[in-house]
Amino acid sequence: xxxxxxxxxxxxxxxxxxxxxxxxxxxxxxxxxxxxxxxxxxxxxxxxxxxxxxxxxxxxxxxxxxxxxxxxxxxxxxxxxxxxxxxxxxxxxxxxxxxxxxxxxxxxxxxxxxxxxxxxxxxxxxxxxxxxxxxxxxxxxxxxxxxxxxxxxxxxxxxxxxxxxxxxxxxxxxxxxxxxxxxxxxxxxxxxxxxxxxxxxxxxxxxxxxxxxxxxxxxxxxxxxxxxxxxxxxxxxxxxxxxxxxxxxxxxxxxxxxxxxxxxxxxxxxxxxxxxxxxxxxxxxxxxxxxxxxxxxxxxxxxxxxxxxxxxxx
Numbered sequence: 001x002x003x004x005x006x007x008x009x010x011x012x013x014x015x016x017x018x019x020x021x022x023x024x025x026x027x028x029x030x031x032x033x034x035x036x037x038x039x040x041x042x043x044x045x046x047x048x049x050x051x052x053x054x055x056x057x058x059x060x061x062x063x064x065x066x067x068x069x070x071x072x073x074x075x076x077x078x079x080x081x082x083x084x085x086x087x088x089x090x091x092x093x094x095x096x097x098x099x100x101x102x103x104x105x106x107x108x109x110x111x112x113x114x115x116x117x118x119x120x121x122x123x124x125x126x127x128x129x130x131x132x133x134x135x136x137x138x139x140x141x142x143x144x145x146x147x148x149x150x151x152x153x154x155x156x157x158x159x160x161x162x163x164x165x166x167x168x169x170x171x172x173x174x175x176x177x178x179x180x181x182x183x184x185x186x187x188x189x190x191x192x193x194x195x196x197x198x199x200x201x202x203x204x205x206x207x208x209x210x211x212x213x214x215x216x217x218x219x220x221x222x223x224x225x226x227x228x229x230x231x232x233x234x235x236x237x238x239x240x241x242x243x244x245x246x247x248x249x250x251x252x253x254x255x256x257x258x259x260x261x262x263x264x265x266x267x268x269x270x271x272x273x274x275x276x277x278x279x280x281x282x283x284x285x286x287x288x289x290x291x292x293x294x295x296x297x298x299x300x301x302x303x304x305x306x307x308x309x310x311x312x313x314x
Contacts, residue, residue: 002187005167008177008197012160020155021201022230025257026222027155034157041161060097066287069294070103073282077110086142090134090169100286105134107282108217108248108303109142115275115305116213116244123212123240124148124188128203128231129219133162137169140194148212149188150195153203163197170194184208200227203234210240218283218301221249221261232267237313248280248303263302271309278303 030045074080083106173194280303
């Protein structure tokens with residue numbers, strides 16, 4: 001049975017501490033102490049969500065000034081300033097302040113709108129491993145007339161976070177949790193549903209949707225290589241003619257158990273049509289509120305937008 005809204009969230013709460021087959025050592029470590037209590041999340045890697053809670057004028061001004069170099073990187077894209085307003089609305093709805101993660105998502109989505117016109121896609125958009133449902137919230141709030149469904153796939157605990165923050169960001173949206181083929185088909189046909197939630201162990205269900213665009217930003221680098229390969233197969237296996245995939249991840253990352261994850265060893269196909277392929281200009285460093293203000297990440301991040309070759313799956 002498809003579960004909606006609060007019932008979907010309650011189901012994820014009940015399953016939050018069950019073991020998951022595909023979880024990497026990175027998330028086993030980061031989700032230590034995970035707890036959802038009195039409407040708030042806690043755990044080793046979950047200090048506050050994607051946004052700070054400082055409401056002081058000085059605090060907001062400091063973050064605004066430090067975000068300036070990143071905002072400038074969004075200016076070449078015609079949709080960026082409008083998306084920036086949507087991002088601010090999301091954090092007003094969440095009652096916290098916008099931080100760098102949301103700003104980067106807004107730049108990425110403005111790039112995608114310019115390259116492939118996300119707003120005009122007829123098929124579903126799949127967001128894999130969305131952090132605090134930032135990208136999903138931007139898509140639903142900024143493009144309310146999308147013809148396809150928004151589908152979120154994540155580990156159960158992270159999917160619970162996504163669902164809670166998505167409801168805060170887009171309170172009018174109807175979300176549905178699906179766990180089998182019948183439920184996803186039913187949800188895809190239900191015009192009242194805007195967002196479909198899928199737990200990572202059920203990720204194969206995305207192949208039953210017509211995937212117009214899939215997005216992964218900085219989370220495939222935290223997956224085991226065999227799980228990454230599964231996602232590529234599920235995307236290529238979707239039955240519609242064209243599937244775009246936008247991927248931003250570290251070129252190489254070593255997980256706590258010494259598993260090495262390499263961007264250029266993802267199962268790309270030589271017949272994928274590449275539209276963007278470069279070091280991501282807005283994903284190489286981060287800021288903090290004391291000197292030195294800007295620091296590089298542990299390794300460079302590549303972003304790539306492809307029209308996936310699906311010939312062997314048709």
